[in-house]
Amino acid sequence: MVTRNKTPDNEKLDRVVAEARRKREQREQGYREKALKMYPWVCGRCTREFTRANLQELTVHHRDHNHDNNPPDGSNWELLCVYCHDNEHSRYLDNAGTGAQPGTETSSSGTKHQPFADLKSLLNNRD
Ligand SMILES: [Zn+2]
Ligand SMILES: [Zn+2]
Numbered sequence: 001m002v003t004r005n006k007t008p009d010n011e012k013l014d015r016v017v018a019e020a021r022r023k024r025e026q027r028e029q030g031y032r033e034k035a036l037k038m039y040p041w042v043c044g045r046c047t048r049e050f051t052r053a054n055l056q057e058l059t060v061h062h063r064d065h066n067h068d069n070n071p072p073d074g075s076n077w078e079l080l081c082v083y084c085h086d087n088e089h090s091r092y093l094d095n096a097g098t099g100a101q102p103g104t105e106t107s108s109s110g111t112k113h114q115p116f117a118d119l120k121s122l123l124n125n126r127d
Contacts, residue, residue, distance in 0.1 A: 027070075028067070030070075031060060031070045031077065032060050034072075034074065034077075035060045035074060035077040035079060036055070036058075036060075036079070038074045038077070039074070039077070039079050040079075041055065041058055041079065042079065043058065043079065043080050043081040043084055044061075044078045044079055044080055044084070045080055045081070045084035045087075045088070046081060046083070046084055048081050050081075057081055057082050058079055058080070058081055058082075059079070059080055059081070059082055059085045060077050060078075060079060061077070061078045061079070061080045061085050061088060062076050062077065062078075063075075063076050063077070063078055064076055065089075
């Protein structure tokens with residue numbers, strides 16, 4: 001006897017999740033484009049300059065670390081290269097931690113990959 005292999009509830013949930021993800025991506029795309037139009041393509045920390053060829057390495061940082069805070073005047077945005085952005089966030093996590101050891105946040109989030117970890121250590125070795 002043939003039975004349903006997928007319940008309507010699951011399908012609905014899948015759609016809701018996909019929709020939420022799509023909206024978030026659209027929103028992120030929106031503020032990124034605005035920030036790139038508003039500011040010169042230069043990292044605010046190391047002053048590295050960017051072109052269309054490597055623009056994907058330039059990221060939009062939120063000064064108050066709240067990605068939902070996107071004022072139209074851009075006052076909460078700062079363009080940072082991926083390395084400086086990474087540093088900025090690890091410093092913030094260290095400061096914000098209440099007695100937590102640095103590095104605990106990486107071990108607690110096993111699914112969070114760090115694509116720039118190797119590049120960062122390469123950069124540090126160059127110093
Ligand atoms: Zn930088
Ligand atoms: Zn950031």
